[in-house]
Amino acid sequence: MSLKHSLLVLLADRPATGYELSQKYKEAIGFFWKASHQQIYKQLKDxxxxxxxxxxxxxxxxxxxxxxxxxxxxGLAGLRAWLSSEIKPSKTNDALLVMLYGGKHVDDAVLLREVKRHQLLHQKNLQKLEAIESLYLSLDSTQKNSYRLPYLTLKRGLSSERAWLEWSDEVVEVLMAGSL
Amino acid sequence: MSLKHSLLVLLADRPATGYELSQKYKEAIGFFWKASHQQIYKQLKDxxxxxxxxxxxxxxxxxxxxxxxxxxxxGLAGLRAWLSSEIKPSKTNDALLVMLYGGKHVDDAVLLREVKRHQLLHQKNLQKLEAIESLYLSLDSTQKNSYRLPYLTLKRGLSSERAWLEWSDEVVEVLMAGSL
DNA sequence: TTGTCCATGTAAGTGGTTACATGATTCA
DNA sequence: TGAATCATGTAACCACTTACATGGACAA
Structure with missing residues (x-):
């Protein structure tokens, strides 16, 4: 139930409309928390x-x-309480891995096509993150310091996309060998 | 809606009871697809x-x-159809990153404690995956070949846990500097 | 003239969590 | 004596998705 808390984090920075908030979920915070505008409007009402x-x-x-x-x-008190609480580890539900796990029931070429499609998406995402990083790196040290925590979340995005892409190269190799 | 398909993948291997299936979600497939026994029993009924x-x-x-x-x-036809379809990329909802992103509202020490707690969980998980990998590596090449696709999903787990832990070391460094 | 942006929602449906229930067996 | 394992579910609730609705401004 952290949609609530992610909204509070954003509102603690500055007041905003539902629309403005929903834009934030298409970049910045959206790299690690997804939410639709319908969800956001409802949660704001609550x-x-x-x-x-x-x-x-x-x-x-x-x-x-x-x-x-x-x-x-x-609201700020509620946010602080949550920030000091135990966060339950996020659960992974990765359908692409289910596909690979059960992949022997279809041709390797079919799996390969799908993995490559996902590679493109991850590459694009990585590029976006890299663009944001270079913006950050061009800040002066006072500003850098004030963004040091959000920058850690950006690093998480960079690290996880790079790890995904490295892994996927290996997958492509294995699947190409299989579809000879 | 891939709980359905992950169940079909498991049942395509061999018949099983709901209980046996729910055990599989505590290891193997559970490393990338989480499901409770209540969900599983209901889905099997459906x-x-x-x-x-x-x-x-x-x-x-x-x-x-x-x-x-x-x-x-x-069911097998349905599974094959799904395996050949476009898989929508999994959405990330990572509450720990929300916490870091909004972390300036609490002491760095509070964040540090929580990150370290998660580190332990990830370390344990990595150890489990490494144990499974060493089992796989001890197989003969025929068996290795028959598990080559599931092994790719295991590699994903290993790679993503290692990337997470590397990132978290950096986070700990930054937060220790802040809580001096 | 088609599509995207701005700006807000409702409603129906699906998927998932939490709490509760039962009861025998086995292990520390 | 208490906890874990085996073995199956129901019910209430909460979170999220998908489809639909409105309507002006502005750009390709």
């Missing part, structure tokens, strides 16, 4: 009902009104 | 309703009756 956030409505003509959410002291 | 598996009941006194499930030709 947080407001709990009194962990409040919002002000900005009226707009022709469009739905904007709701600018901000964290309350109760 | 698969039987669909005609993808059948079962024979073994009556037992004092205990619930055993149901030995086996895959049908319809």
């Amino acid at each position: 947080l407001a009902d709990q009194g962990w956030v409040t919002f002000e409505e900005e009226l707009q003509a022709g469009k739905p009104d904007k709701k600018k959410y901000q964290i309350t002291s109760k | 698969l039987a309703d669909q005609g993808w598996v059948t079962f024979e009941e073994e009556l037992q006194a004092g205990k619930p009756d055993k149901k030995k499930y086996q895959i049908t030709s319809k």
